Amino acid sequence: MRKYVLKRVLVSVVILFFVAFIIYALMRCLPTSYIESIARQKSMQPNSKSFEEWMAQLKVMYNLDKGIIVGFFAWIGQALTGQFGDSWFYTVPVLQKFNDTVWLSFVMGFIAFFLEIVIAIPLGIIAATKQYSRADYTISIVALAGISLPTFFFASLLKLLFSVKLGWFDLYGLISRDYDTMSVFGQLMDKGNHLVLPIVTLVVISMGSLMRYTRTNMLEVLNADFVRTARAKGLSEKSVIYHHAFRNTLIPLVTVIGGSLPGLFAGALITETLFGIPGIGFVSYHAMIAGDIPFSMFYLVFMSILTLLGNLISDILYAVVDPRVRIA
Amino acid sequence: MKNDEKEIKTNQPETSTEKYSLNDDRRVKALSPGALVTKRFFRNRIAVIGMGILIFMFVFSFIGGLISPYGQDQFFYREEAQRKEFAAVTQNTEFRYATSNASAFDSSVQAQTMLAIIQGKSQFSYDGASYKIEKEGQDFYSVSLGGEVLGICFKDIVNSTTGTDQFSFDFKYNALKAFANEKKSFNADGVKYEMDEKGNILKNGKETAYVSRYIVKALMPDIVLSRDFKDKLLSAIEANEKKFTYTDENLIVEEENTEEPMTDSADSTGMMSENMDMPAENMEMPEDSKKENKATAEYDIEFKASKNTWEILQSIETHKYDTYSEPSKAHWFGTDKYGMDMLTRLMYGGRVSLLIGFIVVFIETALGVILGGVAGYFGGWIDGLIMRMVDIFYCLPSMPIIIILGAAMDAQRVDPTMRMIYLMLILGILGWAAIARLVRGQILTLREQEFMTATEATGIKISSRIFKHLIPNVIPQLIVNCTMSLGGVIITEATLSFLGLGVKFPFASWGNIINDVNNTFVLTTYWFIWIPAGVLLLLTVLAFNLVGDGLRDAFDPKMKR
Numbered sequence: 001m002r003k004y005v006l007k008r009v010l011v012s013v014v015i016l017f018f019v020a021f022i023i024y025a026l027m028r029c030l031p032t033s034y035i036e037s038i039a040r041q042k043s044m045q046p047n048s049k050s051f052e053e054w055m056a057q058l059k060v061m062y063n064l065d066k067g068i069i070v071g072f073f074a075w076i077g078q079a080l081t082g083q084f085g086d087s088w089f090y091t092v093p094v095l096q097k098f099n100d101t102v103w104l105s106f107v108m109g110f111i112a113f114f115l116e117i118v119i120a121i122p123l124g125i126i127a128a129t130k131q132y133s134r135a136d137y138t139i140s141i142v143a144l145a146g147i148s149l150p151t152f153f154f155a156s157l158l159k160l161l162f163s164v165k166l167g168w169f170d171l172y173g174l175i176s177r178d179y180d181t182m183s184v185f186g187q188l189m190d191k192g193n194h195l196v197l198p199i200v201t202l203v204v205i206s207m208g209s210l211m212r213y214t215r216t217n218m219l220e221v222l223n224a225d226f227v228r229t230a231r232a233k234g235l236s237e238k239s240v241i242y243h244h245a246f247r248n249t250l251i252p253l254v255t256v257i258g259g260s261l262p263g264l265f266a267g268a269l270i271t272e273t274l275f276g277i278p279g280i281g282f283v284s285y286h287a288m289i290a291g292d293i294p295f296s297m298f299y300l301v302f303m304s305i306l307t308l309l310g311n312l313i314s315d316i317l318y319a320v321v322d323p324r325v326r327i328a
Numbered sequence: 329m330k331n332d333e334k335e336i337k338t339n340q341p342e343t344s345t346e347k348y349s350l351n352d353d354r355r356v357k358a359l360s361p362g363a364l365v366t367k368r369f370f371r372n373r374i375a376v377i378g379m380g381i382l383i384f385m386f387v388f389s390f391i392g393g394l395i396s397p398y399g400q401d402q403f404f405y406r407e408e409a410q411r412k413e414f415a416a417v418t419q420n421t422e423f424r425y426a427t428s429n430a431s432a433f434d435s436s437v438q439a440q441t442m443l444a445i446i447q448g449k450s451q452f453s454y455d456g457a458s459y460k461i462e463k464e465g466q467d468f469y470s471v472s473l474g475g476e477v478l479g480i481c482f483k484d485i486v487n488s489t490t491g492t493d494q495f496s497f498d499f500k501y502n503a504l505k506a507f508a509n510e511k512k513s514f515n516a517d518g519v520k521y522e523m524d525e526k527g528n529i530l531k532n533g534k535e536t537a538y539v540s541r542y543i544v545k546a547l548m549p550d551i552v553l554s555r556d557f558k559d560k561l562l563s564a565i566e567a568n569e570k571k572f573t574y575t576d577e578n579l580i581v582e583e584e585n586t587e588e589p590m591t592d593s594a595d596s597t598g599m600m601s602e603n604m605d606m607p608a609e610n611m612e613m614p615e616d617s618k619k620e621n622k623a624t625a626e627y628d629i630e631f632k633a634s635k636n637t638w639e640i641l642q643s644i645e646t647h648k649y650d651t652y653s654e655p656s657k658a659h660w661f662g663t664d665k666y667g668m669d670m671l672t673r674l675m676y677g678g679r680v681s682l683l684i685g686f687i688v689v690f691i692e693t694a695l696g697v698i699l700g701g702v703a704g705y706f707g708g709w710i711d712g713l714i715m716r717m718v719d720i721f722y723c724l725p726s727m728p729i730i731i732i733l734g735a736a737m738d739a740q741r742v743d744p745t746m747r748m749i750y751l752m753l754i755l756g757i758l759g760w761a762a763i764a765r766l767v768r769g770q771i772l773t774l775r776e777q778e779f780m781t782a783t784e785a786t787g788i789k790i791s792s793r794i795f796k797h798l799i800p801n802v803i804p805q806l807i808v809n810c811t812m813s814l815g816g817v818i819i820t821e822a823t824l825s826f827l828g829l830g831v832k833f834p835f836a837s838w839g840n841i842i843n844d845v846n847n848t849f850v851l852t853t854y855w856f857i858w859i860p861a862g863v864l865l866l867l868t869v870l871a872f873n874l875v876g877d878g879l880r881d882a883f884d885p886k887m888k889r
Contacts, residue, residue: 018716022724137374144873150869152822152839155711156851157862160851164852247831258360270727273827284728288732291736299728304723304725308723326445
């Protein structure tokens with residue numbers, strides 16, 4: 001087992017190296033619009049150097065004078081020691097900005113994830129046990145609709161209904177205008193209030209796939225021989241479903257859920273941007289639009305690490321949870 | 329093999345089955361695998377509904393665009409009557425002064441003159457000089473010093489007919505004198521002028537000036553009002569009319585600029601990229617619009633008691649982009665922020681969304697099948713290499729990368745058509761890994777089967793072994809996968825276009841139609857701008873998923889159970 005994990009980790013590191021290189025090369029090949037705009041600004045000032053001179057100086061300053069490969073190794077060397085440089089767009093160290101924003105995204109993602117599990121798994125089981133019933137069709141269609149719903153459209157609908165028509169929530173942002181005058185508890189409630197719509201969006205959008213996954217796996221288990229045996233023994237239907245079948249459905253579910261845990265740190269780029277929640281997704285969206293290479297590099301590599309970690313966790317969990325799986 | 333399309337047809341038509349005995353094999357109807365799949369598919373009611381929605385969407389997008397009377401980027405205009413202050417008419421109630429010698433007849437002398445007139449004196453002394461006032465007519469006095477006329481005080485004003493000529497003191501004095509005494513002619517500056525009873529002054533039969541108590545002044549300094557206009561306006565005022573219509577070919581009507589539709593995505597929210605893509609050339613006024621400024625114009629006359637003036641308000645027909653008009657008979661879903669027909673935009677948008685979906689899925693599938701097929705068939709280091717590539721592509725965070733590339737294309741101002749092509753390539757290249765993995769997995773199990781040994785034994789060449797014997801067996805899964813991922817691609821494209829990083833103006837896409845919602849005012853007021861596009865998008869993606877589900881169940885009934 002330890003050998004397997006070690007091997008997987010090593011392979012992941014190699015993959016990560018190439019992913020980071022591709023991302024770095026991509027970022028470097030893009031027109032460095034950020035630097036150009038700064039150089040243009042600076043050269044506009046009276047008695048200033050020319051645009052070309054500023055560009056040259058800024059390129060040295062921002063480490064863009066080296067070739068892509070040399071630059072990449074310089075970047076990776078610094079990254080290994082935990083130095084990701086300063087964000088160009090936010091003019092603070094990348095890690096500081098990351099630390100300021102990632103926890104908000106995590107809290108939001110975690111609540112949404114929890115609600116998703118609590119809603120999707122029972123509904124998936126109901127749909128599977130009552131296959132071809134009206135409940136099954138309804139749940140299946142709702143799940144598919146959730147998958148098919150474009151985030152931005154759903155978020156806009158929610159805003160129209162709850163923010164504009166009912167006036168329960170603000171349209172944008174994390175805090176109200178009178179945030180500073182509130183008590184500590186009031187501030188917490190205010191933030192919570194602003195997070196309701198984004199979380200609802202996240203839950204509805206991502207619920208569908210888990211629901212369908214649960215249903216498919218539950219159906220598979222319900223058709224297994226041991227369920228027939230359990231029924232033949234004369235066990236009550238409830239006992240068959242929740243004691244025998246559901247436990248076996250848990251195996252794939254746990255691996256999937258475990259695998260998506262790292263993703264909670266990734267933030268919800270679209271949702272956060274739509275609702276103006278200053279989480280990691282929102283912050284990196286604006287950094288990426290502005291062509292902020294240090295921040296974008298960090299965020300993209302961070303996302304890749306999360307993906308690799310998720311795959312690793314789900315593979316390991318699969319072996320841990322299911323005793324039938326043996327890993328050499 | 330599901331796809332061995334050897335049709336075992338029923339030998340006889342339905343009616344003749346009676347002829348066979350009960351245990352005759354020929355009674356058993358054998359359907360081809362294709363027909364079986366079709367039959368199973370059509371038995372699934374939900375999948376059929378999805379199919380129906382898809383057919384509707386295709387008809388709507390591809391045929392609808394042809395039927396629609398409007399073009400994709402056809403702008404619509406509306407005439408809007410705007411009442412603007414055009415001119416003001418003042419009845420002169422104050423004395424005005426004119427002099428031949430400004431230094432001798434300065435404001436203090438003018439004040440003294442005024443005082444003397446009010447007191448009814450015929451002469452006054454000021455600063456050691458003695459002035460003589462002579463009443464020349466109604467509200468018209470002349471002031472003389474030492475027998476010489478120094479200046480005049482008057483209420484009737486000598487106006488130039490053209491509006492630009494300046495008149496000498498002598499001219500004014502004589503003209504006013506003639507007007508006050510109702511003379512037919514007068515001499516000034518050695519020239520003989522004639523005057524009619526209305527106060528028009530003619531020189532050699534040509535009107536040069538006129539005397540009137542009213543001052544008609546256009547609000548804009550560059551507008552010169554004709555005499556005819558002024559006359560008619562004054563007679564309208566004297567008749568106490570509220571409306572006034574004037575027709576003249578030479579009347580200079582202010583040319584009203586059409587308001588440019590604002591691209592205000594950069595609103596208070598501070599989110600989303602600004603739409604920098606307002607195509608200037610499309611925003612120009614069409615040529616014929618300038619003729620719309622008619623020579624006939626309507627004016628409203630309003631009397632402002634406080635200023636003792638009449639304000640002349642002109643109703644100008646402004647030629648504007650018909651933006652955000654409500655749904656009507658001409659525009660079933662209203663018009664958008666550029667003044668284009670929403671329904672037509674939706675049709676063309678559907679075309680773009682569906683086309684992008686299909687092309688991206690085609691690229692994905694082509695890449696995935698080739699690489700997955702090669703990896704699965706050869707195994708060994710080729711497999712290892714391709715699978716590591718798959719791992720890398722799996723790991724690349726695609727959405728952020730597409731966003732970065734989109735922003736870069738924004739900075740480079742890539743042409744919208746090229747941009748669409750780039751977008752499809754990027755989406756396709758980032759999406760092939762899943763299909764490669766699927767194909768490889770299938771092929772790994774298939775290549776161990778007997779029929780593959782048979783192909784090897786018969787000496788078929790490798791490429792046709794892969795693509796003629798292995799791949800066809802993967803096609804059912806591929807079709808299901810493609811149908812499902814079509815929905816996903818359409819959502820991705822819509823999301824990008826929504827963020828302003830995907831399909832750009834002048835092309836419509838359902839995503840960039842909804843983009844307008846970033847403007848909070850549109851979100852709250854104009855539901856018809858974004859709800860229809862969102863519903864179409866949702867229905868299309870849902871339909872693709874339903875059909876994909878139905879196809880999977882139909883291809884592999886075991887999965888359905």
